[in-house]
Amino acid sequence: MGFLAGALSFGLSALLVVGSLALSGSELRAAAQLILIAQFPVLLVEGAVTAAILRLLLKVRPGLIQVSTRQRVVPAERPQEA
Numbered sequence: 423m424g425f426l427a428g429a430l431s432f433g434l435s436a437l438l439v440v441g442s443l444a445l446s447g448s449e450l451r452a453a454a455q456l457i458l459i460a461q462f463p464v465l466l467v468e469g470a471v472t473a474a475i476l477r478l479l480l481k482v483r484p485g486l487i488q489v490s491t492r493q494r495v496v497p498a499e500r501p502q503e504a
Contacts, residue, residue, distance in 0.1 A: 423473075423476070424469075424472045424473035424474075424475070424476030424477065425469040425470065425472065425473040426469070427472055427476075428468045428469040428470075428471060428472025428473065429465050429466070429468060429469030429472075431468075432461075432464065432465050432468040432469075433461075433465050436457070436458065436461040436464075436465065437458075439454075439457060440454045440455075440457055440458045440461075441454075443457065485499040
């Protein structure tokens with residue numbers, strides 16, 4: 423789940439940049455293709471980093487993130503006030 427969140431967010435923003443360049447004119451289409459190719463490895467790294475951070479947070483501080491199951495949503499615990 424974390425990999426998809428990181429990869430999709432970065433991938434969609436890269437696609438928006440590529441789309442705007444491609445629609446700006448025929449002279450920018452080559453640049454748009456190059457950017458699309460160059461962003462693919464970054465997309466994979468972004469997904470892996472996001473997944474690793476999510477896994478670490480779920481292990482160290484599970485109360486920070488709400489985890490949903492198929493049957494119900496488990497709310498995050500609120501810190502108790504001192």
